[in-house]
Amino acid sequence: MPARFAIILMLALWPGLAHAHASEQGYVLLLPTDVYIAAGVASVALTVLLIALLPPGAAEALFRPATLWPRRRPALRHLTSCLSALFLGFLVWRGMTGPHDPMINPLPLFVWTVWWVALVAVQGLVGNLWGWINPVTGPAALIARLSGVRAPLRWPRRLGYWPAVALFLGFGGFLMADPAPTDPDRLSIVTGVYWCATLLGTLLFGPAFVVRAEMTTVIMRAYGRMAILGRARGCRALGVPGWQALAGPGVPLSLAVLMVVLLGTGSFDGINETFWWLVMLGLNPLEFPGRSVIIPQTLAGLVLVNLALITAFCACLWLGERLGGTRRPLAVAFRRFAPSILPIALGYHVAHYLTALLVDGQYVLKWLDDPLGRGANLLGLADTYVTTGFFNTQHTVRAIWLTQAGAVVAGHVVAILLAHALAMRDAADRRQAVLGQAPLAAFMVAYTFFGLWLLASPRGI
Numbered sequence: 001m002p003a004r005f006a007i008i009l010m011l012a013l014w015p016g017l018a019h020a021h022a023s024e025q026g027y028v029l030l031l032p033t034d035v036y037i038a039a040g041v042a043s044v045a046l047t048v049l050l051i052a053l054l055p056p057g058a059a060e061a062l063f064r065p066a067t068l069w070p071r072r073r074p075a076l077r078h079l080t081s082c083l084s085a086l087f088l089g090f091l092v093w094r095g096m097t098g099p100h101d102p103m104i105n106p107l108p109l110f111v112w113t114v115w116w117v118a119l120v121a122v123q124g125l126v127g128n129l130w131g132w133i134n135p136v137t138g139p140a141a142l143i144a145r146l147s148g149v150r151a152p153l154r155w156p157r158r159l160g161y162w163p164a165v166a167l168f169l170g171f172g173g174f175l176m177a178d179p180a181p182t183d184p185d186r187l188s189i190v191t192g193v194y195w196c197a198t199l200l201g202t203l204l205f206g207p208a209f210v211v212r213a214e215m216t217t218v219i220m221r222a223y224g225r226m227a228i229l230g231r232a233r234g235c236r237a238l239g240v241p242g243w244q245a246l247a248g249p250g251v252p253l254s255l256a257v258l259m260v261v262l263l264g265t266g267s268f269d270g271i272n273e274t275f276w277w278l279v280m281l282g283l284n285p286l287e288f289p290g291r292s293v294i295i296p297q298t299l300a301g302l303v304l305v306n307l308a309l310i311t312a313f314c315a316c317l318w319l320g321e322r323l324g325g326t327r328r329p330l331a332v333a334f335r336r337f338a339p340s341i342l343p344i345a346l347g348y349h350v351a352h353y354l355t356a357l358l359v360d361g362q363y364v365l366k367w368l369d370d371p372l373g374r375g376a377n378l379l380g381l382a383d384t385y386v387t388t389g390f391f392n393t394q395h396t397v398r399a400i401w402l403t404q405a406g407a408v409v410a411g412h413v414v415a416i417l418l419a420h421a422l423a424m425r426d427a428a429d430r431r432q433a434v435l436g437q438a439p440l441a442a443f444m445v446a447y448t449f450f451g452l453w454l455l456a457s458p459r460g461i
Contacts, residue, residue, distance in 0.1 A: 031398055033456040037449060040409040044448045047413045048441045051420045052434045059421040063246045065232050065239030077131065081138025088135045088195060095188030102182035103363045106371070111187060113360040116175075117353040123220050124346040125241070127229030130220035135195065137210060140202040151206035160212065160254035165261060167215035169302065172265040176272055177298040179291045222259055226342050226414075242418045245339040253331055256338035260313055263345035264306035270352055270454040271305065272298055278460045285460030313341070316439040324436020326426060336426075337440060340419035344444065347411020348451050351404035355391075358400070362386040401455065408451040412444050419444075 051059060095107030102108035123130055144150065174190070175181055201209040210217050224230070225245040230237055232247060251259070271277050275285040281297050283289065291298070317333040328336075369381040390396040419440055423433040 031394075031401060031456075033401075033452075036402065036405055037452040037456065040405055040452050041445060041449045043409055044412045044416065045445050047416050048445060051417065052430075054420070054430075056424065056430050059417055059424060060246065062417065063240060063243040063421055065230070065237035065243045065247070067232060067235040067237050069236050071231050071234055071236055078138040078141050080132045081134050081136070082142060083138075084133040085135035085139050085195075088191070092188045092192045092195075095184040095191070098184060100184055102184060103360070104367070105184040106367050107184050107187055107191070108182040109360065109364050109367060111191060112182060113357065113364055117357050118361070120220070120223060121346070121350050121353075124223035124226045124342075124349070125228070127227045128220075128224045130217065130224070134210070134217060136198050136202055136214065136217075137207070140199055140210075143203060151202075151204060153204050153206075155205045155208035155212060160252050161218055161258055162254045163213040164215045164218035165254060165258045167213075168219065168258065168261060168265065169306070171215060172269070172302055173299050176269055176302060177291065177295045179295075218255070218258065219262065222255065222262065222342060223346055225339060226346050240414075242339075242343055242414050245342060245418060246421055251335055251338060253335055256335045257310065259338040259341050259345070260310050261306050263341050263348070264309040265302065266345055266348050266352060267309070267451070267454070268302050268305040270348070272301060273459040274454065274457040275460050276457060277301070283460075285458070288460050312443065313338075313440075316443045319439040320436045323438060324423075324432045326432070326436060328426075336422055337419055340415050340422060340440075343411040343414035343418065344408075344447060344451075345411075347407045347409075347414075351407040351451070351455060354404050354407075355400065358390065359386070359388055404455050405452055408455065409448060412448045412451075416441055416444055 091107045091110055095105060098105045098107070119129065178186075180186060198210070198214050201213060205213075211221065212218065225248060226241050227244065228238055228241055230239070230244040230247075237243075278285040278288065281294055283294070314330060314334060317337060318330055321327050321330070321333055363386060365379060366381055366384075366386065369379040370376045371378075375382070390400070419437055420433065423437045424430070
């Protein structure tokens with residue numbers, strides 16, 4: 001306990017730490033996080049024991065969706081896509097001409113808070129919103145119709161989803177290693193160039209380019225497999241999170257790798273903020289010199305963490321195949337069970353960015369209240385101020401931290417149930433499925449502890 005108070009005192013006296021989560025982390029260090037972590041890990045471990053007792057078919061029945069109404073052809077998707085493209089163009093323009101404060105300029109707010117934090121969470125929890133607001137598909141279809149020219153090239157099947165994997169790693173490097181990823185000028189260039197390149201690729205290769213090479217669409221479609229709303233047998237359907245991953249077809253190896261990289265990159269986004277990581281780099285966490293000093297180390301860490309996660313995942317699958325007696329090729333097992341990683345990645349995404357959403361979401365609302373800076377007061381927020389007061393009291397911080405921990409634990413519980421349902425499809429009996437899944441289940445229990453430890457660790461960036 002004295003060590004905890006010492007850390008809190010140092011945080012309070014450190015003038016360079018202006019992040020909104022500073023006081024929050026101070027209170028988190030006062031909470032009995034060891035008890036909470038133990039309870040979370042025990043919940044996931046208990047889930048592993050309970051599924052071993054489930055009758056055959058019970059797990060798969062849990063993921064069976066309920067049909068709602070017949071699915072109609074979305075005639076307005078190209079229109080909403082074009083409107084989204086116009087709005088994106090406005091944001092890029094404001095990024096170049098608007099204020100340089102990233103909390104006032106709408107481009108950083110919408111890229112990092114609305115798109116990367118909120119939209120990914122909504123896509124993974126609720127349903128396919130990105131299909132309606134993708135700013136590329138509508139303009140590409142409009143240009144093709146007006147010009148009468150069809151895509152002249154075919155997307156090489158051997159490339160699979162590997163370009164999306166490479167682009168996502170580059171995105172992760174920009175997010176974590178770039179000295180100023182929220183700088184409006186820099187972000188406007190990156191966003192504008194990426195949109196133009198994606199539009200060009202779509203015009204050359206057709207829709208296949210969007211669904212296989214365009215990073216955002218591939219990620220959104222992957223996370224969409226976790227959403228409760230989807231389609232089944234020609235109808236809109238509703239089911240527990242993960243039902244679409246079980247009902248859908250198998251995934252190719254490149255997409256399976258991306259699913260694991262989503263978790264690895266999200267995890268490293270938490271690791272590289274911790275005191276532990278900074279000490280590993282030989283830096284004093286209380287005198288952080290800035291991102292520009294550790295760019296090579298951050299990029300290397302991003303790659304190494306993803307390689308380590310893929311290696312650990314493969315090792316668990318290899319051992320599980322031997323214990324279960326199925327002995328499928330490792331690539332086949334990797335493709336089979338990679339979707340079970342998605343609930344963990346989504347749960348950690350929600351947990352990791354919750355505090356940022358609570359603060360930066362207020363700036364988004366303030367901008368929507370007066371988008372042109374002329375005192376419009378559209379939402380009646382003119383006299384309200386952005387607050388971080390909920391980070392300054394222990395009971396609100398406890399509620400926030402328990403919500404984050406609940407998201408991590410829930411993600412692991414769904415992942416274990418999904419992995420068991422996938423294992424039962426190929427196993428001769430329940431015993432074979434349980435034995436084959438045991439190493440992967442142990443991996444998920446261990447990752448629960450790791451994820452909760454990340455949430456509770458003091459941060460220096």
